[in-house]
Amino acid sequence: MSYSPSDIESKWQTKWSEQQAFEPLDDKSLEKKYILSMFPFPSGRLHMGHVRNYSIGDAMARYYRKQNYNVLHPIGWDAFGMPAENAAIKHGRHPKDWTYSNIAYMRKELKTLGLSFSETREFATCDELYTKWEQEFIIKMFEEKLLYRESTTVNWCEECHTVLANEQVEEGCCWRCDNEVELKEMPGYYLDIKKYADELLDDLKLLEGKWPSQVLAMQSNWIGKSQGLEFSFKLSDSSKEKLENKFEGFEVFTTRPDTIYGVTYTALAPEHPIVKALMKYELLDAEVIEKITAISNMTEVERAKAGKEGFDLGITVIHPLTNEEIPVWMANFVLASYGGGAVMSVPTHDERDFEFATQYNLPLKYVIEGGEEGEAYTGEGKLINSDELNGIKNSEAKVAVIKLFEEKNLGKGTTNYKLRNWGISRQRYWGAPIPFVHCESCGLVPEKVENLPIALPEDVEITGEGNPLENHPTWSTCACPKCGSDAKRETDTLDTFVQSSWYQFRYATDPKKWNECGIDKDDVNYWLGVDQYIGGIEHAILHLLYARFFTKALRDLGFIEDLKEPFENLLTQGMVLMDGAKMSKSKGNTVDPDALIEKYGADTARLFTLFAAPPQKELEWNDSAVEGAFRFIKKLYDRKSKVTSNEMPSIDQSSLNKEEKIARAKIYEALKKSVDVYEKTFAFNTLIASCMEALNALDKQQNEQVWTEGLYIITHLLEPIIPHVCAELSEELFKSKNLTSGKIEILEEVFVQDSITLGVAVNGKRRAEIEVDAGASKEEIIAMAKESIAKWLEGKNVVKEILVPKKMVNLVVK
RNA sequence: GCGGAUGUGGUGAAAUUGGUAUACACGCCAGACUUAGGAUCUGGUGCUUCACGGCGUGGAGGUUCGAGUCCUCUCAUCCGCACCA
Incomplete structure (x- = not known):
């Protein structure tokens, strides 16, 4: 019979499902492997990126299962989020209905790919049972002061009608809809991720060699630790008076204390309290006030594009070492959110300060040797014009100045981070409700744990105008959990990245316990860290940083034990491209996985995906190469007639002719290679090539024993990649022995040629x-x-x- | 600007510790079988030269008996961050 993928694949998929072949075992004495591909958002249909992601993960899971490891290979659904609401607005469908029916369809699609996922551990993050435990964590975080509510300037996307975290703003635009982000002052909930900044940074070292260096670098840059000097400039007496003695001065942070003698002016952000006070008391020209207000309303990106702009504020401060009087300016490039929103300016040794000083004719004073007149010198050199510090290297001066300031009690060495706290409030319906209550007398009160989950109301009208929870007639009305009086339920929902920050622990928790706890410590102790995590590079900062933070936080809150990092090894797969561009509906350059499977079968789809490029690289789609993959499987299947025994033969190497020996050598080369590929390099393309070479070599000889041994090993090696056809051949030819009896021994003798x-x-x-x-x-x-x-x-x-x-x-x- | 990567045939890509560069596949060319082929099979295929040969892993040097691989410099492309003081 010729190769018929649809018959073979549906047969095996049914069989696997009936046998519950991919459920992890309870026995914790077994050696384990936790293989995790990032879970999908239930958008409605799988795309080729999913096929690639899951083909890679499945190959690893099946490999380890065959090596007799206890394998956890789960799948679920990252199910909250905007698109569900957009669908509701567009098609009038309820987000819940839309989400769960998408899940049902995509679950079927996954099944046709023959992926070896656990079926009992599947969940959707919008399941109320999942929300329940997440809300418990949130309350605990509030109690432990890791979560707080604050009114501050936030990134607001008008298109999505919600606040965005800093990580979700890309070049000033919303990560989801690309709409320009606005600034808005409003209250919201924050997780104190900065508390973990040092640990998040330091523990990146534990991941070296296990995570792509690019991701480590990106995270490190994002955390943005820098060390320097913090000190305050005192206002001159006249300036103090001008400000009605409301201010003594202001704090600045610098990473260049060595240039302290070169300070010729200072600059404040437009949002700085002193600037606000000057405007309030109308101590600036009306025109200037107007302009500063305009700058305040601009986003950081707009300010950057606008070029440098500033105004002399008409006040002065005293240089802490020279006692000179120095002017204070407002400058649009000073960030309110970093280093206190104020800087000391050294135009001679800082490009930005130089540009600003030149523009406004501010004085220059060189304090490091080596530069040329008329430019900012940022290199190394000896100090000049710096009193007692003259002559020492500027690198040494950095330390010396900090010491000097500390001795004189003028300031101190300190550390700053670019990382900002994670804003988790979203003004949307389709998310996990934030489990707090606003009470007139008690203030902000967490919901009682026994009342969890705080579930979403289903009878909502979703129009795109405002927050449906706020518009609901009764939902937000409740009793204060503390005093019992009338109170109002919080209508913000949690950022969806909260759900994906702990799902790796939920999978590890035995589903039999899912009703009793969110995370089971023993189960997590056994299964975590994830031995191999696979997903797209687009999550390099967002998801991976949040999940790392959550792991440390949950550990400190006692929900898990002594785990530093959730994802031991990370593989970031490349994008799937067509005609050099990322596949996307809007470009019309997509390949539909369903159609591909219909035409060639899942095995071909999987084989092509793993053969065309190593997983870390981009994958260029090529229809005729897909045909090639199909041809290979067909050829492999046709060769089953060459096998004459269902046992692995024992071959007398000395009796073989040259071609037979070459064929054997090729087979064992592939076997030898497979260990490295499956466990280390993931260069599946090279393993597949080796198997192709082996089959080509088998074709050049007729020895039945060599054929039998060859197919026994090749189907063993390729089973993780093309599982259906290999299971079929293995069952028919070898009673499945080559898939169930563990490792096949490598015979060194076959490598000896005449x-x-x-x-x-x-x-x-x-x-x-x-x-x-x-x-x-x-x-x-x-x-x-x-x-x-x-x-x-x-x-x-x-x-x-x-x-x-x-x-x-x-x-x-x- | 800072950080991270990547440059090998017509294409996707291979190449243990430095050891026959281009495995495997796609494409292309030729042939066979065919009423036909966008099916299947066989053979060929880095560039150049009639040939001997010469040249070939972005470029220039270096180390070495020997370099895609190691070192120095340089160019190009891609990705991320970006006025973080």
């Missing part, structure tokens, strides 16, 4: 090829080599003879 082909090079340049007996001595080989390149030796002397065993001969002549 004769070896060696390259012959003269002065490193390849000139000829010789075939030598396997047992030939060095002398014999050199003699043959010389003969083969006789014409190159005419009139020359061989000064050196190099033999690289089994590879080549190099003769150095003069």
